[in-house]
Amino acid sequence: MFVCSCFGVTDQQIKEHAAAGACTPRQIASVSKAGTDCGSCVRTIQGLLGRGGCPRRALVEQGGAALTGTPLSEAA
Ligand code: FES
Numbered sequence: 001m002f003v004c005s006c007f008g009v010t011d012q013q014i015k016e017h018a019a020a021g022a023c024t025p026r027q028i029a030s031v032s033k034a035g036t037d038c039g040s041c042v043r044t045i046q047g048l049l050g051r052g053g054c055p056r057r058a059l060v061e062q063g064g065a066a067l068t069g070t071p072l073s074e075a076a
Contacts, residue, residue, distance in 0.1 A: 003044050003048065004032075004033075004034035004035060004041040005041070006037035007033045007037065009033070013032060014045055018048070018049055023049060025049065
């Protein structure tokens with residue numbers, strides 16, 4: 001399924017980028033351009049990233065302090 005029709009980026013590609021470490025719509029945009037034209041796909045990309053599409057985000061949410069050595073309240 002195409003998520004970004006402006007650049008022909010699919011949900012599978014978004015998931016692959018997320019698995020490789022792109023955990024925000026901005027990072028997805030930098031690797032695939034998705035979301036950088038009309039912007040109508042950004043919410044869909046956010047949804048994909050928020051639904052377990054990003055392993056690193058899941059790790060951070062589970063134990064950010066242990067993972068980074070910085071409490072999440074200070075990391076933001
Ligand atoms: S559909 Fe993704 S930028 Fe337009």
